[in-house]
Amino acid sequence: METVVSIKPLLASLVSLAAVVPIVLSGKRPNLREAWTFGAGLVKLALVASMLPVVLAGNQIEYTLWQFLPGVAIAFRVDAMGLLFALVSSTLWIATSAYSIGYMRGLDEHSQTRYFAFFAVALSSTIGVAFAANLFTLYIFYELLSLATYPLVTHHQDEEARRSGRKYLTFILGTSIGLVLPAMLIVYSLTGTLDFNQPGLLAGAPSKAVVVVLLLMLVLGFAKAGIMPMHAWLPAAMVAPTPVSALLHAVAVVKVGVFSIFRVLTGVFGVHLLRSLDLGNLVAVLASVTILTASLIALSQDGLKRRLAFSTIGQLSYIVLGAALLTPKGMTGGLLHIAMHAFGKITLFFCAGAIFVATGRKNISEMVGIGRRMPVTMTAFLIGAMSVIGIPPTGGFISKWYLVLGTLEAHQIPLLVVLLSSSLLNAAYFMPVFYRAFFCTPEESQFEAGVVAEAPIWCVVPLVFSACCSVALFFYPQPFLHLAELAVQHILGG
Amino acid sequence: MIAPEQYPVLIVTVPLLSAFLINLIGMVDKRLCYPASLLALGASLAAALAVAARVAATGTIHYHVGNWPPPFGIEYVIDHLNALVLVVVAGVALVAAIASKRSVEQDFPDKRAQFYTLFVLLTTGLLGMTITGDAFNLYVLMEISALTNYSLIAMGGNRALVGGFNYIIIGTIGACFYLLGVGHLYIMTGSLNMADLLQLLPALFHTKAVLVGAILMLLGAWIKMAFFPLHGWLPNAYTYAPSATSTLVAPLMTKVSVYIMIRVLFSVFGAYYVFTVLPVKGLVVWLAVAAIVGGSIFALAQQDFKRMLTYLIVAEVGYMVGGVWLANQWGITGAILHIVNDAVMTLCLFLFCGIVVHKTRGHRLENLRGLFRRMPVTMAAFAVGALSMIGVPPTAGFFSKWYLILGGIDAHQWGFVAALLFSSLVNAVLFFRVFEIAYFEPAEEVHGHGAAVAIDEAPLSMLLPLVAVAIGLIVLGLYSTSLVSTFIQYAVPAGI
Numbered sequence: 007m008e009t010v011v012s013i014k015p016l017l018a019s020l021v022s023l024a025a026v027v028p029i030v031l032s033g034k035r036p037n038l039r040e041a042w043t044f045g046a047g048l049v050k051l052a053l054v055a056s057m058l059p060v061v062l063a064g065n066q067i068e069y070t071l072w073q074f075l076p077g078v079a080i081a082f083r084v085d086a087m088g089l090l091f092a093l094v095s096s097t098l099w100i101a102t103s104a105y106s107i108g109y110m111r112g113l114d115e116h117s118q119t120r121y122f123a124f125f126a127v128a129l130s131s132t133i134g135v136a137f138a139a140n141l142f143t144l145y146i147f148y149e150l151l152s153l154a155t156y157p158l159v160t161h162h163q164d165e166e167a168r169r170s171g172r173k174y175l176t177f178i179l180g181t182s183i184g185l186v187l188p189a190m191l192i193v194y195s196l197t198g199t200l201d202f203n204q205p206g207l208l209a210g211a212p213s214k215a216v217v218v219v220l221l222l223m224l225v226l227g228f229a230k231a232g233i234m235p236m237h238a239w240l241p242a243a244m245v246a247p248t249p250v251s252a253l254l255h256a257v258a259v260v261k262v263g264v265f266s267i268f269r270v271l272t273g274v275f276g277v278h279l280l281r282s283l284d285l286g287n288l289v290a291v292l293a294s295v296t297i298l299t300a301s302l303i304a305l306s307q308d309g310l311k312r313r314l315a316f317s318t319i320g321q322l323s324y325i326v327l328g329a330a331l332l333t334p335k336g337m338t339g340g341l342l343h344i345a346m347h348a349f350g351k352i353t354l355f356f357c358a359g360a361i362f363v364a365t366g367r368k369n370i371s372e373m374v375g376i377g378r379r380m381p382v383t384m385t386a387f388l389i390g391a392m393s394v395i396g397i398p399p400t401g402g403f404i405s406k407w408y409l410v411l412g413t414l415e416a417h418q419i420p421l422l423v424v425l426l427s428s429s430l431l432n433a434a435y436f437m438p439v440f441y442r443a444f445f446c447t448p449e450e451s452q453f454e455a456g457v458v459a460e461a462p463i464w465c466v467v468p469l470v471f472s473a474c475c476s477v478a479l480f481f482y483p484q485p486f487l488h489l490a491e492l493a494v495q496h497i498l499g500g
Numbered sequence: 501m502i503a504p505e506q507y508p509v510l511i512v513t514v515p516l517l518s519a520f521l522i523n524l525i526g527m528v529d530k531r532l533c534y535p536a537s538l539l540a541l542g543a544s545l546a547a548a549l550a551v552a553a554r555v556a557a558t559g560t561i562h563y564h565v566g567n568w569p570p571p572f573g574i575e576y577v578i579d580h581l582n583a584l585v586l587v588v589v590a591g592v593a594l595v596a597a598i599a600s601k602r603s604v605e606q607d608f609p610d611k612r613a614q615f616y617t618l619f620v621l622l623t624t625g626l627l628g629m630t631i632t633g634d635a636f637n638l639y640v641l642m643e644i645s646a647l648t649n650y651s652l653i654a655m656g657g658n659r660a661l662v663g664g665f666n667y668i669i670i671g672t673i674g675a676c677f678y679l680l681g682v683g684h685l686y687i688m689t690g691s692l693n694m695a696d697l698l699q700l701l702p703a704l705f706h707t708k709a710v711l712v713g714a715i716l717m718l719l720g721a722w723i724k725m726a727f728f729p730l731h732g733w734l735p736n737a738y739t740y741a742p743s744a745t746s747t748l749v750a751p752l753m754t755k756v757s758v759y760i761m762i763r764v765l766f767s768v769f770g771a772y773y774v775f776t777v778l779p780v781k782g783l784v785v786w787l788a789v790a791a792i793v794g795g796s797i798f799a800l801a802q803q804d805f806k807r808m809l810t811y812l813i814v815a816e817v818g819y820m821v822g823g824v825w826l827a828n829q830w831g832i833t834g835a836i837l838h839i840v841n842d843a844v845m846t847l848c849l850f851l852f853c854g855i856v857v858h859k860t861r862g863h864r865l866e867n868l869r870g871l872f873r874r875m876p877v878t879m880a881a882f883a884v885g886a887l888s889m890i891g892v893p894p895t896a897g898f899f900s901k902w903y904l905i906l907g908g909i910d911a912h913q914w915g916f917v918a919a920l921l922f923s924s925l926v927n928a929v930l931f932f933r934v935f936e937i938a939y940f941e942p943a944e945e946v947h948g949h950g951a952a953v954a955i956d957e958a959p960l961s962m963l964l965p966l967v968a969v970a971i972g973l974i975v976l977g978l979y980s981t982s983l984v985s986t987f988i989q990y991a992v993p994a995g996i
Binding site: 073074157163168172192194 | 891902
């Protein structure tokens with residue numbers, strides 16, 4: 007494996023941050039302003055994609071921006087795992103930007119310039135986390151993301167937004183300052199470095215007690231991953247405009263959380279250490295409890311976005327579970343699920359937003375018969391739901407397949423049961439939505455018969471795109487599968 | 501042309517003499533006082549920068565005032581520690597002076613000459629305390645800065661008079677303690693020169709007189725820096741002081757006092773005496789924990805924005821005192837770095853507070869309503885200062901906290917580590933409460949959701965310093981390693 011030095015990862019992160027200036031300056035001309043967002047999005051995607059061949063060839067790209075202390079620097083390293091995440095985020099940012107135009111203009115929202123500006127900052131931070139070479143860099147971008155998303159979550163600036171924003175910050179900032187920061191400093195104090203490496207920073211570990219404490223601090227500290235009991239911010243954050251929920255609370259923010267946990271488990275603790283101390287199970291139990299509880303709560307939610315939020319909480323823990331299995335197939339499945347869940351869940355959020363724009367309805371009980379009114383949207387919804395449940399022919403099937411194989415590899419039959427029963431629960435909370443949308447008598451329908459009225463085209467195209475991607479990923483899971491396998495190969499050392 | 505060897509004395513004499521000139525100029529034309537003080541402080545800053553550069557290049561500078569050799573004459577000693585503090589003091593004073601224009605015109609247009617005379621004299625006192633290598637000379641300058649400070653605070657009128665009077669009493673007691681301590685040392689050694697004392701004292705370490713002297717000097721410094729629970733004078737004095745005064749004294753007074761504590765500990769008594777002979781190491785760290793926790797909790801209880809900031813100063817003093825008494829490399833590095841960072845952060849917050857007072861005629865939390873719309877640039881700059889107080893990277897506040905926490909972990913002082921994290925969280929609560937008020941609550945005259953509000957930014961003479969300081973906080977954060985490797989690592993006593 008070779009290491010290439012290139013400034014590309016830095017540029018990929020900064021391009022959207024740089025775009026904030028023209029976005030703010032062209033605030034009076036919305037079309038030009040959105041053009042900047044698309045421009046930055048395309049450049050970002052191009053930069054990320056241009057690193058793909060190098061990484062697929064088994065190499066890494068490194069760039070050190072700023073050295074603070076020995077072992078502490080703002081440094082970037084592009085490996086298969088980071089690239090997988092960056093690829094997902096930068097692709098979906100473009101889709102979400104298009105969707106944002108439809109949604110924000112459709113609802114005539116205020117302060118759109120601020121909205122697009124902070125969106126760009128959030129994406130900068132996301133890519134920064136994906137390419138972070140050490141815990142310090144990861145932490146900086148993680149914090150930046152928390153702050154950049156606050157104005158997005160509280161966009162409506164009303165009393166509800168204020169309350170939710172407070173909850174959001176309490177959980178996200180409280181855990182990052184209260185748990186991750188001290189854990190990071192303890193790791194630094196023990197090892198003198200924060201670089202993610204193989205077989206893991208703490209490989210020559212001091213004692214099991216210290217490792218357990220650090221593990222809990224870091225796994226629970228990255229509250230963006232939504233592991234219970236650190237999940238309560240996510241349903242609250244649904245007060246945000248739907249594109250924010252779609253990209254940030256199904257892809258960027260929450261996946262930054264699970265990605266950080268994945269990085270920490272493999273790069274700080276190391277698979278061998280966790281195996282030898284038998285700590286994978288500890289994380290797996292946390293994740294399993296979250297998966298089942300969140301799915302059960304989702305069943306009882308009438309607000310469509312809230313149901314999606316609880317579904318997200320459950321699905322995020324699939325990824326953590328994959329990491330905690332510590333087996334090749336399990337970890338591959340976990341990493342793949344970052345991508346597969348992203349495409350599926352963003353479709354679902356897009357649909358929820360499209361329904362809101364077109365009809366103003368938020369609750370599932372008010373959506374009887376909506377399938378006739380918005381057939382394209384609801385078909386996309388079905389595809390997204392299938393992907394999240396894990397039914398072929400959608401991408402979600404592949405990641406779940408690997409996860410299931412992983413549990414068998416690890417001889418963890420209880421975890422296999424968790425995964426399968428969660429899939430049933432997923433079906434139980436998604437299928438009624440679809441069923442009611444299409445299968446009802448004209449009398450039951452809450453919509454006028456024979457009228458087809460979809461959301462604005464800017465809303466519909468992105469959701470069709472992401473639904474198509476979900477299907478396409480079943481047939482062509484490359485390059486994500488390849489990246490995930492490469493990453494796991496690297497983590498397990500050969 | 502003045503030879504570079506003479507720069508050290510210029511740092512102090514230029515503002516000292518200018519202070520009197522400013523008073524005279526004021527009799528001719530009041531409007532000239534402002535530029536004259538900027539000139540004086542600018543010259544002082546330039547000299548301080550030149551001296552700091554020389555210290556960085558060649559090491560400690562000894563300057564004999566009036567060419568009298570120590571230990572008989574007064575000696576200025578500029579090493580890596582006070583070179584840094586001198587630049588901070590001169591720099592903060594200059595920025596505070598620049599921003600003071602509108603506040604002074606608004607608050608006391610007829611007393612401009614008096615204000616700027618005292619302002620520059622106070623800065624002189626702070627610079628003198630920092631530069632001197634003589635324990636008694638330090639006392640004299642401590643009084644100069646204290647007396648000018650009392651008057652500057654009292655210019656706020658009414659409640660400031662009471663706060664200022666309170667401060668006189670407590671401050672004088674503090675100075676007396678310090679003087680008594682110096683007296684003890686003088687009786688025992690016959691010397692007032694710090695370097696001389698450092699040589700003479702080890703033979704006397706076993707005596708009660710030196711012990712009492714050390715404790716008195718320490719108490720004096722603690723009262724002056726408002727170290728919890730000796731902080732009672734600070735909140736009232738700083739809250740009711742006029743904006744232009746608090747912008748200068750809030751960032752500097754406590755920080756210079758912390759510097760004096762470090763100076764007395766390591767340059768008079770030496771690290772061995774302080775950490776090994778004095779039986780107070782653990783106790784002081786716990787006092788610092790109390791300061792941090794207490795200051796934070798009091799800050800939470802305030803409905804007045806400026807008063808909240810004053811309690812944060814009390815908490816921050818705990819950071820620095822605790823850091824020093826961790827007695828390890830990381831802790832002392834963090835404490836010294838925090839002197840710099842905290843001075844700049846506090847300056848940022850008080851500059852913002854000055855703008856709020858100037859624009860809304862008050863400094864209660866409700867005065868902040870709707871400010872994000874009304875003054876977006878001001879609020880953005882304030883946000884940087886607030887994030888630095890919380891300790892969000894890459895702002896300066898994160899890095900000193902980084903060193904301090906590492907020091908706490910290294911010294912196994914888990915109480916201190918927990919207190920620092922607690923204070924970060926409380927700061928997050930405090931400042932996001934402020935953000936909420938400024939972001940969600942519309943100003944009274946505005947009604948309706950998202951109504952257009954005319955942008956009404958602060959005057960440039962206030963806005964530019966604020967923005968510059970906010971940018972400075974990020975630059976300082978990015979360069980904190982250079983600061984440590986160029987200055988601070990040499991200031992940490994060897995062999996601990």
